[in-house]
Amino acid sequence: MxxxxxxxxxxxxxxxxxxxxxxxxxxxxxPLSPIKxxxxxxxxxxxxxxxxxxxxxxxxxxSLGVLPYAPASSLFTDYAHKKRFVWIPENKKATQNGDMxxxxxxxxxxxIKTFYYDNVQNVSPVGASRIIETRIMIRKSSxxxxxxxxxxxxxxxxxxxxxxxNTLVTWLDENNTIKSTNYRIxxxxxxxxxxxxxxxxxxxxxISYIPIGIKxxxxxxxxxxxxxxKNQLTKWVExxxxxxxxxxxxxxxxxxxxNDSSKPIDKRARSYVDINCAHCHQEERHCDYRPMRFGFNxxxxxxxxxxxxxxxxxxxxxxxxxxxxxxxxxxSQSMLFYRINTTNEAYRMPLxxxxxxxxxxxxxxxxxxxxxxxxx
Numbered sequence: 001m002x003x004x005x006x007x008x009x010x011x012x013x014x015x016x017x018x019x020x021x022x023x024x025x026x027x028x029x030x031p032l033s034p035i036k037x038x039x040x041x042x043x044x045x046x047x048x049x050x051x052x053x054x055x056x057x058x059x060x061x062x063s064l065g066v067l068p069y070a071p072a073s074s075l076f077t078d079y080a081h082k083k084r085f086v087w088i089p090e091n092k093k094a095t096q097n098g099d100m101x102x103x104x105x106x107x108x109x110x111x112i113k114t115f116y117y118d119n120v121q122n123v124s125p126v127g128a129s130r131i132i133e134t135r136i137m138i139r140k141s142s143x144x145x146x147x148x149x150x151x152x153x154x155x156x157x158x159x160x161x162x163x164x165x166n167t168l169v170t171w172l173d174e175n176n177t178i179k180s181t182n183y184r185i186x187x188x189x190x191x192x193x194x195x196x197x198x199x200x201x202x203x204x205x206x207i208s209y210i211p212i213g214i215k216x217x218x219x220x221x222x223x224x225x226x227x228x229x230k231n232q233l234t235k236w237v238e239x240x241x242x243x244x245x246x247x248x249x250x251x252x253x254x255x256x257x258x259n260d261s262s263k264p265i266d267k268r269a270r271s272y273v274d275i276n277c278a279h280c281h282q283e284e285r286h287c288d289y290r291p292m293r294f295g296f297n298x299x300x301x302x303x304x305x306x307x308x309x310x311x312x313x314x315x316x317x318x319x320x321x322x323x324x325x326x327x328x329x330x331x332s333q334s335m336l337f338y339r340i341n342t343t344n345e346a347y348r349m350p351l352x353x354x355x356x357x358x359x360x361x362x363x364x365x366x367x368x369x370x371x372x373x374x375x376x
Contacts (some may be wrong), residue, residue, distance in 0.1 A: 009097075033064045035087060037108055039140050043147030047134055047158035052087065052112055058131060058155040060114055064088070066241060068225065071218035072255045073275045076358040077115060078130065078181040079173070085112040086214070086241065094242045099217045099249040100297040103242065109139045111211055119172040132167060133185050134158050137211055144209040146191045162188040171189055181356050190352045194279055212279045216246070217296055220254045223226055255296050258364060269368035270299045272361060273306065278351055292325060307336050309375035318347070328372035339366060 020319060025109045034051035047057060054063045054123045062068060066087045088094065092106040105111075108154060116131040123130050136147040149158035150165070164187025170180040219232040236242035258272040293305040304310055306338040308327025311320070312335045319338070327333035341351040341362050346352070 001043045009369070022223075023066065024340070031064055033090075035063055035065060036274070037089070037110055037138065039108060039138070042138050043136070043145065043160055045160050047149040050110070050136075052085065057157070058151075065233070066112070067241060068223070069214070070220065070223060071213040071275060072221055073218070073258045073271045075275050075353065076361055077181065077353050078183055078356055079171075079358075080115040080117060080183070083114045083116070084213075086110070087240050088110070093240060094236070096243065096246045099253045100215055100295055102212070103214045103216070105139050105211075105214075106143050107139050111214065117169055117171045121170040121172060121178065122168060126224070127172070131155055132169070132183055135191075137209075144195070146188055146195075146209070148186070148188075149189070150185055160195075161185070164190065184352075184355055186352060191350060194350075213275070217249050217253055217255050218275070220249045252300070253297060254340050255271060259360065265364075265371050267332065268364060270296055270306070272364055273299070276361070280350070303372070308372060324375075326369055326372070328374055329370050331366050331369050334369055336361070337369060340365060
């Protein structure tokens with residue numbers, strides 16, 4: 001090789017090197033998550049401080065690493081719509097502990113739930129959406145904590161508020177009917193009632209807090225993520241949010257959407273009480289002294305756990321005719337029906353989370369009661 005040819009070869013190699021460095025298809029920018037969950041600083045004073053949403057936070061567009069999810073059946077909260085998200089720190093995974101138990105999320109994780117109404121009539125402009133609150137549960141090494149954020153009137157920010165309050169909401173529903181509620185934003189004590197678990201340790205009662213809806217039985221169905229529709233448990237595994245060696249619940253152990261009239265009435269009713277009542281009516285929970293056990297797995301082929309033909313002799317100050325928790329084919333003698341069909345705070349069930357009657361839920365439980373056979 002001549003001296004000149006060697007020089008040209010070197011120049012060619014240099015030009016190729018710089019040319020390749022300038023090509024966009026040879027350079028990949030690694031996106032960085034904007035999320036900040038400093039466990040020594042949370043709860044932050046403002047919702048935007050976490051970075052869970054990109055752009056205008058009222059649009060609820062999840063940031064990188066924030067995954068939307070939904071249970072098969074939703075807890076009734078005065079007809080509020082809900083958007084739910086989960087965030088798990090990088091290189092950490094949730095683990096499974098049975099179909100009916102909440103997934104065990106690692107320290108640093110966050111569950112985010114936003115409550116809102118569409119077609120609101122008492123806002124400007126009339127017919128706009130209104131976000132009421134965003135509730136966050138954060139997993140610290142010492143356990144879960146609550147952080148509730150109340151949205152301002154301009155819908156530009158939500159501020160930490162664990163005191164609780166009420167706000168009037170009037171909206172036009174899907175049937176063009178005007179509805180209204182004095183929506184209750186819970187205080188911390190009310191959050192504790194639904195989320196607490198009481199355990200005896202060394203003869204002393206220890207209270208911890210746990211999530212409610214993130215159970216495999218509730219997530220074992222397809223969810224539309226916008227760019228794809230996929231089983232949620234599969235999505236969690238693919239995203240690295242859930243251990244890969246999971247056992248998917250059987251169809252028998254999977255809850256259904258209680259609004260789906262194509263499903264058996266028994267399964268719909270069991271799914272309804274599971275999401276609305278079971279978090280209190282379980283062992284070591286707020287209402288464990290009552291005989292009902294409303295967990296979906298606990299009501300399979302077990303009508304007494306649903307209150308069927310169970311006497312109410314220990315319940316005072318109720319109408320005398322309410323002599324059973326559930327009296328088959330007779331709602332007027334069924335305590336369960338009475339309590340879900342009243343707005344009287346002294347009697348209504350659930351204790352928290354609603355101020356008005358869930359018409360569709362009441363009709364579902366009426367149909368279920370009327371489908372039952374007589375007590376032996």
